[in-house]
Amino acid sequence: MPLSLSDLRGAARLASGAVVGVTDVVEATHATIARPFGRPKRTRGITGFVYRMIRAVTRQAARLLDHGLTIAGAPTSPEVTTAARGAAVAALNGVVGDALASEGNPLAIRAQVRLGDRALALTPDALARGVTDPSDVLLVHVHGLCMNDRQWGDAAHDPRETLASALGATALTVRYNSGRHVAETGRDLADLLDPLVANWPRPVRRLVLVGHSMGGLVLRSALHLGAKAGHAWPGADVSLVCLGTPHHGAPLERIGSVTDGLLEATRYAAPLARVGQIRSAGVTDLRYGSVAEADWRDRDRFERGPDDRQPIPLPDVPVYLVAATTGDGRGGVRDQTLGDGLVPLDSALGRHADLARDLGVPPERTAVFPRMHHFELLRAPDVTDQLVRWLAPG
Numbered sequence: 001m002p003l004s005l006s007d008l009r010g011a012a013r014l015a016s017g018a019v020v021g022v023t024d025v026v027e028a029t030h031a032t033i034a035r036p037f038g039r040p041k042r043t044r045g046i047t048g049f050v051y052r053m054i055r056a057v058t059r060q061a062a063r064l065l066d067h068g069l070t071i072a073g074a075p076t077s078p079e080v081t082t083a084a085r086g087a088a089v090a091a092l093n094g095v096v097g098d099a100l101a102s103e104g105n106p107l108a109i110r111a112q113v114r115l116g117d118r119a120l121a122l123t124p125d126a127l128a129r130g131v132t133d134p135s136d137v138l139l140v141h142v143h144g145l146c147m148n149d150r151q152w153g154d155a156a157h158d159p160r161e162t163l164a165s166a167l168g169a170t171a172l173t174v175r176y177n178s179g180r181h182v183a184e185t186g187r188d189l190a191d192l193l194d195p196l197v198a199n200w201p202r203p204v205r206r207l208v209l210v211g212h213s214m215g216g217l218v219l220r221s222a223l224h225l226g227a228k229a230g231h232a233w234p235g236a237d238v239s240l241v242c243l244g245t246p247h248h249g250a251p252l253e254r255i256g257s258v259t260d261g262l263l264e265a266t267r268y269a270a271p272l273a274r275v276g277q278i279r280s281a282g283v284t285d286l287r288y289g290s291v292a293e294a295d296w297r298d299r300d301r302f303e304r305g306p307d308d309r310q311p312i313p314l315p316d317v318p319v320y321l322v323a324a325t326t327g328d329g330r331g332g333v334r335d336q337t338l339g340d341g342l343v344p345l346d347s348a349l350g351r352h353a354d355l356a357r358d359l360g361v362p363p364e365r366t367a368v369f370p371r372m373h374h375f376e377l378l379r380a381p382d383v384t385d386q387l388v389r390w391l392a393p394g
Contacts, residue, residue, distance in 0.1 A: 086148050090178070094146030097179020098281040111176040111188040113140070113196055114149055119175075122195040136205040137169035138197070142176075142189070144213025144244075145282060149173035152212075152378055159384040166392040167208060172196075178214055179280030183293040186221025190231060193222065197233040206237045208391060212378055213343070214282065216245025221291040223315040238317040239391060243377040244324055244340055247359060248347040249288040249307070251337070289347065311356045320390050321359075321366045323348035324377050329370035340374040365390070 093100060093109050100108035112119040120130055127134075141152055141160055152173070153159050164171035174192070176185050197204045211219040219240055227234040281296070290296065292310040325345050327334030335345040346352070349366050350359025367386045369377075377383055 083150055086150055090143075090148035090151075091146045094178040094280065094282060096280055097177040098181070099179075101177055101180055109148075109175060109177040111174065111185060111192060113192050114173045114175055115170075117150075120172075120196070122192065122199055124199040124201075127196075127199050128201050131170070131201055134201045135168055135170040136202050137167050137208065138172060138200070138204055138206070139164050139167055139169035139208045140172045140174060140193075140210070142174045142209070142211040142215035142219055143178075144211075144215045145178045145286070147178070147212070149175045154379045157379055157381050157384070159379065159381075159387070162381075162384050163208075163210075163387055163391070166388045167206075169206075169208065174215075176218070177282075179282045181281045181293070181296060182214065182217045182285045182291050183221050183225070183295075185218050185282075186291065187225050189218055189222040190226035190229060190234075193226065193233050194231045197236065204233075204236065206239070207233065208239045208241070210241040210243065210387070211245060212243045213245060213374065214286065216240075216242030217247070217285070217289060217291050220312065220314070223317070224291065224312055227315070234315065234317075238315070239320070240315065240317055241320045241322065241387060241391075242348075243322045243383065244343050244348050244374050245289075245321070246286055246343045246347045247289050247321075247350045248352055248357065250286045250343050250347065252286075252342060307357075314350075314359050314361070319359075319361055319365065320387070321349050321361050322369070322377065322383060322386065323366070324369045324372035324374060326373060327370065329368045340372065340377070342374040 089107055089109065092107060097108060099105075113122065114120065115131060118130075120127065139160065141149070143149055143151060153161075160171045160173070163169070174189060176188065178185070193207075197207065209219050209223075211217070219242070223234050223238070223240065285291075285296070288295075288307045288309050290309050291312050295309040323343070323345050324340035325335045326338050326341055327345075329335060329345070331345065337344060339345050339348065345368065349368070350361055352358040367383075369380065369383060372380065
Protein backbone atom coordinates (compact mmCIF):
# COMPACT_ATOMS: atom_id res chain seq x y z
CA MET A 1 0.00 0.00 0.00
CA PRO A 2 1.76 3.22 -1.15
CA LEU A 3 2.24 5.97 1.43
CA SER A 4 2.50 9.66 0.62
CA LEU A 5 4.49 12.19 2.63
CA SER A 6 1.17 13.38 4.02
CA ASP A 7 0.45 9.82 5.20
CA LEU A 8 3.82 9.77 6.94
CA ARG A 9 3.06 13.08 8.66
CA GLY A 10 -0.25 11.75 9.88
CA ALA A 11 1.26 8.47 11.03
CA ALA A 12 4.05 10.28 12.89
CA ARG A 13 1.51 12.41 14.76
CA LEU A 14 -0.51 9.31 15.64
CA ALA A 15 2.59 7.49 16.89
CA SER A 16 3.57 10.46 19.04
CA GLY A 17 0.08 10.64 20.53
CA ALA A 18 0.10 6.91 21.19
CA VAL A 19 3.43 7.05 23.05
CA VAL A 20 2.24 9.97 25.17
CA GLY A 21 -1.06 8.22 25.86
CA VAL A 22 0.59 4.97 26.92
CA THR A 23 3.00 6.94 29.10
CA ASP A 24 0.03 8.59 30.83
CA VAL A 25 -1.59 5.21 31.53
CA VAL A 26 1.65 3.66 32.81
CA GLU A 27 2.37 6.65 35.06
CA ALA A 28 -1.16 6.64 36.47
CA THR A 29 -0.87 2.92 37.25
CA HIS A 30 2.56 3.50 38.83
CA ALA A 31 1.20 6.37 40.93
CA THR A 32 -1.77 4.30 42.11
CA ILE A 33 0.51 1.50 43.27
CA ALA A 34 3.01 3.86 44.92
CA ARG A 35 0.37 5.91 46.76
CA PRO A 36 -2.24 3.73 48.47
CA PHE A 37 -4.88 6.43 48.93
CA GLY A 38 -6.91 8.26 46.31
CA ARG A 39 -6.48 7.89 42.58
CA PRO A 40 -3.43 9.93 41.60
CA LYS A 41 -2.65 10.36 37.90
CA ARG A 42 0.94 11.59 38.24
CA THR A 43 4.04 10.41 40.10
CA ARG A 44 6.36 12.65 42.09
CA GLY A 45 10.04 13.44 42.36
CA ILE A 46 12.58 11.86 40.02
CA THR A 47 10.02 9.31 38.81
CA GLY A 48 7.63 12.07 37.77
CA PHE A 49 10.52 13.90 36.11
CA VAL A 50 11.32 10.81 34.00
CA TYR A 51 7.72 10.50 32.79
CA ARG A 52 7.61 14.22 31.97
CA MET A 53 10.84 13.91 29.98
CA ILE A 54 9.46 10.97 27.98
CA ARG A 55 6.44 13.04 27.00
CA ALA A 56 8.50 16.15 26.21
CA VAL A 57 11.06 14.30 24.08
CA THR A 58 8.33 12.43 22.19
CA ARG A 59 6.44 15.62 21.40
CA GLN A 60 9.59 17.47 20.33
CA ALA A 61 10.69 14.61 18.08
CA ALA A 62 7.21 14.55 16.50
CA ARG A 63 7.32 18.31 15.87
CA LEU A 64 10.75 18.08 14.21
CA LEU A 65 9.66 15.15 12.03
CA ASP A 66 6.45 16.90 11.04
CA HIS A 67 8.38 20.05 10.15
CA GLY A 68 10.83 18.07 8.05
CA LEU A 69 8.10 16.28 6.13
CA THR A 70 6.28 19.57 5.57
CA ILE A 71 9.43 21.10 4.07
CA ALA A 72 9.76 18.01 1.88
CA GLY A 73 6.50 18.98 0.23
CA ALA A 74 3.75 17.00 1.93
CA PRO A 75 0.26 17.91 0.66
CA THR A 76 -2.20 18.93 3.32
CA SER A 77 -5.15 16.80 2.14
CA PRO A 78 -4.09 13.53 0.50
CA GLU A 79 -6.31 11.96 -2.12
CA VAL A 80 -7.10 8.31 -1.54
CA THR A 81 -5.60 6.53 -4.54
CA THR A 82 -6.03 2.82 -3.71
CA ALA A 83 -8.91 0.83 -2.28
CA ALA A 84 -6.68 -0.63 0.46
CA ARG A 85 -5.40 2.76 1.60
CA GLY A 86 -8.89 4.23 1.45
CA ALA A 87 -10.32 1.45 3.61
CA ALA A 88 -7.49 1.81 6.13
CA VAL A 89 -7.88 5.58 6.40
CA ALA A 90 -11.67 5.26 6.70
CA ALA A 91 -11.33 2.71 9.51
CA LEU A 92 -8.81 4.92 11.30
CA ASN A 93 -11.14 7.91 11.04
CA GLY A 94 -13.98 5.87 12.50
CA VAL A 95 -11.94 4.92 15.55
CA VAL A 96 -10.11 8.19 16.31
CA GLY A 97 -11.36 10.61 13.67
CA ASP A 98 -12.46 13.26 16.14
CA ALA A 99 -8.92 13.47 17.51
CA LEU A 100 -7.46 13.53 13.98
CA ALA A 101 -9.72 16.44 13.06
CA SER A 102 -9.07 18.46 16.22
CA GLU A 103 -5.30 18.03 15.81
CA GLY A 104 -5.33 18.93 12.12
CA ASN A 105 -3.89 15.52 11.23
CA PRO A 106 -3.52 15.09 7.43
CA LEU A 107 -5.23 11.71 7.71
CA ALA A 108 -8.51 13.31 8.84
CA ILE A 109 -11.13 13.02 6.10
CA ARG A 110 -13.01 16.14 5.09
CA ALA A 111 -16.68 15.77 4.14
CA GLN A 112 -17.19 15.82 0.39
CA VAL A 113 -19.70 14.90 -2.31
CA ARG A 114 -18.22 12.58 -4.93
CA LEU A 115 -19.04 11.54 -8.46
CA GLY A 116 -17.28 8.29 -9.20
CA ASP A 117 -13.76 8.51 -7.81
CA ARG A 118 -13.48 12.29 -7.56
CA ALA A 119 -14.70 14.99 -5.21
CA LEU A 120 -16.96 17.64 -6.68
CA ALA A 121 -16.45 21.35 -6.28
CA LEU A 122 -19.96 22.67 -5.73
CA THR A 123 -19.82 25.99 -7.57
CA PRO A 124 -22.04 26.45 -10.64
CA ASP A 125 -19.08 26.60 -13.06
CA ALA A 126 -17.30 23.59 -11.54
CA LEU A 127 -20.45 21.45 -11.61
CA ALA A 128 -21.21 22.48 -15.19
CA ARG A 129 -17.70 21.46 -16.25
CA GLY A 130 -17.42 18.35 -14.08
CA VAL A 131 -20.79 16.65 -14.61
CA THR A 132 -21.65 15.28 -18.01
CA ASP A 133 -25.28 14.44 -18.79
CA PRO A 134 -26.68 15.50 -15.38
CA SER A 135 -30.06 14.09 -14.40
CA ASP A 136 -32.78 16.04 -12.63
CA VAL A 137 -32.86 13.22 -10.04
CA LEU A 138 -29.97 12.94 -7.57
CA LEU A 139 -29.25 9.67 -5.76
CA VAL A 140 -26.87 10.17 -2.82
CA HIS A 141 -25.41 7.25 -0.87
CA VAL A 142 -23.86 7.86 2.58
CA HIS A 143 -21.65 5.20 4.19
CA GLY A 144 -21.45 4.14 7.83
CA LEU A 145 -18.88 4.00 10.63
CA CYS A 146 -15.31 3.13 9.62
CA MET A 147 -16.36 2.83 5.98
CA ASN A 148 -16.01 4.93 2.85
CA ASP A 149 -17.82 5.61 -0.40
CA ARG A 150 -15.92 2.91 -2.31
CA GLN A 151 -17.35 0.09 -0.21
CA TRP A 152 -20.87 0.02 -1.63
CA GLY A 153 -21.52 -3.20 -3.54
CA ASP A 154 -19.00 -5.67 -4.91
CA ALA A 155 -17.87 -7.06 -8.26
CA ALA A 156 -21.14 -8.95 -8.67
CA HIS A 157 -23.58 -6.18 -7.76
CA ASP A 158 -23.40 -2.40 -7.35
CA PRO A 159 -26.63 -1.15 -5.74
CA ARG A 160 -25.88 2.44 -6.72
CA GLU A 161 -25.81 1.68 -10.43
CA THR A 162 -28.92 -0.50 -10.29
CA LEU A 163 -30.97 2.03 -8.32
CA ALA A 164 -29.69 4.99 -10.37
CA SER A 165 -30.72 3.22 -13.56
CA ALA A 166 -34.22 2.51 -12.19
CA LEU A 167 -34.65 6.13 -11.09
CA GLY A 168 -32.97 7.74 -14.10
CA ALA A 169 -30.69 9.44 -11.56
CA THR A 170 -27.14 10.69 -11.29
CA ALA A 171 -25.46 8.56 -8.63
CA LEU A 172 -23.39 10.47 -6.08
CA THR A 173 -21.72 9.43 -2.84
CA VAL A 174 -20.57 11.17 0.32
CA ARG A 175 -17.24 10.60 2.02
CA TYR A 176 -16.82 11.84 5.60
CA ASN A 177 -14.93 11.39 8.86
CA SER A 178 -17.13 8.94 10.77
CA GLY A 179 -15.28 9.52 14.04
CA ARG A 180 -16.76 12.98 14.52
CA HIS A 181 -20.10 13.51 16.22
CA VAL A 182 -23.08 12.62 14.04
CA ALA A 183 -24.52 16.12 14.46
CA GLU A 184 -21.22 17.72 13.34
CA THR A 185 -21.15 15.60 10.21
CA GLY A 186 -24.87 16.21 9.71
CA ARG A 187 -24.24 19.96 9.69
CA ASP A 188 -21.38 19.51 7.20
CA LEU A 189 -23.57 17.38 4.94
CA ALA A 190 -26.46 19.85 5.09
CA ASP A 191 -24.03 22.59 4.06
CA LEU A 192 -22.81 20.46 1.14
CA LEU A 193 -26.24 19.44 -0.14
CA ASP A 194 -27.41 23.07 -0.16
CA PRO A 195 -25.01 24.28 -2.91
CA LEU A 196 -25.12 20.88 -4.64
CA VAL A 197 -28.87 21.17 -5.25
CA ALA A 198 -28.82 24.94 -5.83
CA ASN A 199 -25.93 24.85 -8.32
CA TRP A 200 -26.66 21.57 -10.11
CA PRO A 201 -26.51 22.11 -13.89
CA ARG A 202 -30.28 21.57 -14.21
CA PRO A 203 -33.16 22.03 -11.75
CA VAL A 204 -33.32 19.12 -9.32
CA ARG A 205 -36.72 17.45 -9.45
CA ARG A 206 -36.06 14.74 -6.87
CA LEU A 207 -33.44 13.93 -4.21
CA VAL A 208 -33.10 10.34 -2.96
CA LEU A 209 -30.88 9.83 0.09
CA VAL A 210 -29.65 6.36 1.11
CA GLY A 211 -27.67 5.84 4.32
CA HIS A 212 -26.13 2.66 5.66
CA SER A 213 -25.75 2.26 9.44
CA MET A 214 -24.38 5.55 10.86
CA GLY A 215 -25.03 7.10 7.45
CA GLY A 216 -28.75 6.99 8.17
CA LEU A 217 -28.24 8.96 11.39
CA VAL A 218 -26.07 11.47 9.54
CA LEU A 219 -28.81 11.97 6.94
CA ARG A 220 -31.47 12.41 9.63
CA SER A 221 -29.28 15.01 11.29
CA ALA A 222 -28.59 16.77 7.97
CA LEU A 223 -32.31 17.00 7.18
CA HIS A 224 -33.06 18.33 10.66
CA LEU A 225 -30.24 20.88 10.69
CA GLY A 226 -30.72 21.88 7.06
CA ALA A 227 -34.36 22.73 7.76
CA LYS A 228 -33.38 24.69 10.89
CA ALA A 229 -30.79 26.64 8.88
CA GLY A 230 -33.39 27.59 6.27
CA HIS A 231 -31.86 25.57 3.43
CA ALA A 232 -34.14 24.98 0.47
CA TRP A 233 -33.17 21.36 -0.27
CA PRO A 234 -34.94 19.68 2.73
CA GLY A 235 -38.24 21.07 1.41
CA ALA A 236 -37.78 19.57 -2.06
CA ASP A 237 -39.05 16.16 -3.21
CA VAL A 238 -36.83 14.15 -0.87
CA SER A 239 -36.93 10.45 0.00
CA LEU A 240 -34.86 8.93 2.80
CA VAL A 241 -33.77 5.29 3.02
CA CYS A 242 -31.94 3.91 6.08
CA LEU A 243 -30.23 0.52 5.85
CA GLY A 244 -29.39 -1.12 9.18
CA THR A 245 -29.34 2.25 10.95
CA PRO A 246 -29.14 2.15 14.79
CA HIS A 247 -31.91 4.68 15.38
CA HIS A 248 -31.99 3.67 19.05
CA GLY A 249 -28.38 2.65 19.40
CA ALA A 250 -26.18 -0.42 19.15
CA PRO A 251 -25.38 -2.75 22.06
CA LEU A 252 -21.65 -2.98 21.34
CA GLU A 253 -21.11 0.66 22.32
CA ARG A 254 -23.15 0.12 25.48
CA ILE A 255 -20.93 -2.84 26.34
CA GLY A 256 -17.91 -0.56 25.90
CA SER A 257 -19.46 1.95 28.29
CA VAL A 258 -20.11 -0.75 30.90
CA THR A 259 -16.54 -2.01 30.52
CA ASP A 260 -15.26 1.51 31.22
CA GLY A 261 -17.35 1.54 34.40
CA LEU A 262 -16.07 -1.83 35.59
CA LEU A 263 -12.46 -0.75 35.08
CA GLU A 264 -13.00 2.58 36.84
CA ALA A 265 -14.62 0.82 39.80
CA THR A 266 -11.37 -1.01 40.52
CA ARG A 267 -8.63 1.23 41.89
CA TYR A 268 -5.68 -0.42 40.17
CA ALA A 269 -7.49 -0.98 36.87
CA ALA A 270 -8.94 2.53 36.67
CA PRO A 271 -6.05 3.94 34.57
CA LEU A 272 -6.79 1.28 31.93
CA ALA A 273 -10.25 2.80 31.37
CA ARG A 274 -8.43 5.52 29.44
CA VAL A 275 -7.51 2.97 26.78
CA GLY A 276 -11.19 2.27 26.07
CA GLN A 277 -11.89 5.98 26.01
CA ILE A 278 -9.81 6.58 22.91
CA ARG A 279 -12.90 5.56 20.93
CA SER A 280 -14.27 8.38 18.87
CA ALA A 281 -17.24 10.68 19.35
CA GLY A 282 -18.89 8.96 16.41
CA VAL A 283 -18.67 5.63 18.19
CA THR A 284 -20.12 6.94 21.46
CA ASP A 285 -23.01 8.56 19.54
CA LEU A 286 -24.05 5.02 18.61
CA ARG A 287 -24.75 4.12 22.25
CA TYR A 288 -28.32 5.38 21.88
CA GLY A 289 -28.36 6.74 18.32
CA SER A 290 -27.71 10.44 19.01
CA VAL A 291 -28.37 12.83 16.14
CA ALA A 292 -28.59 16.14 18.06
CA GLU A 293 -25.80 18.34 19.40
CA ALA A 294 -27.71 18.77 22.67
CA ASP A 295 -27.06 15.09 23.45
CA TRP A 296 -23.34 15.72 24.03
CA ARG A 297 -22.62 19.45 24.16
CA ASP A 298 -21.03 20.43 27.54
CA ARG A 299 -21.28 16.82 28.75
CA ASP A 300 -18.85 13.99 29.36
CA ARG A 301 -19.64 11.62 26.52
CA PHE A 302 -18.23 8.67 28.49
CA GLU A 303 -20.54 9.29 31.43
CA ARG A 304 -22.87 6.34 31.91
CA GLY A 305 -26.58 6.89 32.29
CA PRO A 306 -29.99 6.20 30.80
CA ASP A 307 -31.12 7.18 27.34
CA ASP A 308 -31.85 10.89 27.75
CA ARG A 309 -31.13 12.07 24.20
CA GLN A 310 -33.27 14.77 22.65
CA PRO A 311 -36.04 13.09 20.61
CA ILE A 312 -35.71 14.15 16.98
CA PRO A 313 -38.72 13.15 14.88
CA LEU A 314 -38.28 11.95 11.34
CA PRO A 315 -38.36 14.65 8.66
CA ASP A 316 -41.62 15.24 6.86
CA VAL A 317 -40.55 13.20 3.82
CA PRO A 318 -41.14 9.58 2.77
CA VAL A 319 -38.87 7.43 4.96
CA TYR A 320 -38.05 3.77 4.32
CA LEU A 321 -36.32 1.56 6.88
CA VAL A 322 -34.49 -1.67 6.04
CA ALA A 323 -33.31 -4.08 8.72
CA ALA A 324 -31.34 -7.30 8.54
CA THR A 325 -31.16 -9.99 11.19
CA THR A 326 -29.10 -13.11 11.67
CA GLY A 327 -32.27 -14.63 13.15
CA ASP A 328 -35.53 -15.53 11.46
CA GLY A 329 -37.00 -12.01 11.59
CA ARG A 330 -39.95 -12.97 13.78
CA GLY A 331 -38.89 -10.76 16.69
CA GLY A 332 -37.31 -13.43 18.88
CA VAL A 333 -34.36 -13.09 21.25
CA ARG A 334 -31.77 -13.37 18.49
CA ASP A 335 -33.46 -10.61 16.47
CA GLN A 336 -33.63 -8.24 19.45
CA THR A 337 -30.15 -8.88 20.86
CA LEU A 338 -27.81 -9.73 17.98
CA GLY A 339 -30.03 -8.38 15.21
CA ASP A 340 -27.84 -8.11 12.12
CA GLY A 341 -24.73 -8.69 14.22
CA LEU A 342 -24.41 -5.02 15.17
CA VAL A 343 -27.89 -3.44 15.24
CA PRO A 344 -30.95 -5.01 16.93
CA LEU A 345 -34.09 -5.35 14.86
CA ASP A 346 -36.19 -2.81 16.78
CA SER A 347 -33.41 -0.22 16.62
CA ALA A 348 -33.09 -0.56 12.83
CA LEU A 349 -36.87 -0.30 12.44
CA GLY A 350 -37.09 2.74 14.75
CA ARG A 351 -39.39 0.99 17.22
CA HIS A 352 -39.29 2.11 20.86
CA ALA A 353 -41.44 1.55 23.95
CA ASP A 354 -41.42 5.33 24.54
CA LEU A 355 -43.84 6.79 22.00
CA ALA A 356 -41.88 10.05 21.96
CA ARG A 357 -38.89 8.13 20.59
CA ASP A 358 -40.74 5.65 18.36
CA LEU A 359 -40.20 6.72 14.74
CA GLY A 360 -43.64 5.51 13.68
CA VAL A 361 -42.74 4.32 10.19
CA PRO A 362 -45.69 2.41 8.70
CA PRO A 363 -45.11 -1.31 8.03
CA GLU A 364 -45.40 -0.90 4.25
CA ARG A 365 -42.28 1.29 4.35
CA THR A 366 -40.19 -1.18 6.35
CA ALA A 367 -38.51 -4.40 5.27
CA VAL A 368 -36.74 -7.13 7.22
CA PHE A 369 -34.20 -9.48 5.65
CA PRO A 370 -33.63 -12.60 7.78
CA ARG A 371 -30.38 -14.58 7.82
CA MET A 372 -28.47 -11.51 6.70
CA HIS A 373 -25.53 -9.66 8.30
CA HIS A 374 -25.16 -5.90 8.74
CA PHE A 375 -22.63 -5.47 5.92
CA GLU A 376 -24.54 -7.61 3.45
CA LEU A 377 -27.01 -4.72 3.25
CA LEU A 378 -24.35 -2.89 1.21
CA ARG A 379 -24.39 -5.42 -1.63
CA ALA A 380 -27.40 -7.75 -1.44
CA PRO A 381 -29.44 -7.70 -4.69
CA ASP A 382 -32.61 -8.50 -2.71
CA VAL A 383 -32.21 -5.27 -0.77
CA THR A 384 -31.71 -3.26 -3.96
CA ASP A 385 -34.79 -4.87 -5.49
CA GLN A 386 -36.82 -3.74 -2.47
CA LEU A 387 -35.59 -0.16 -2.86
CA VAL A 388 -36.51 -0.20 -6.54
CA ARG A 389 -40.03 -1.38 -5.68
CA TRP A 390 -40.40 1.45 -3.18
CA LEU A 391 -38.73 4.28 -5.07
CA ALA A 392 -39.33 3.44 -8.73
CA PRO A 393 -42.61 1.50 -8.84
CA GLY A 394 -43.74 0.34 -12.26
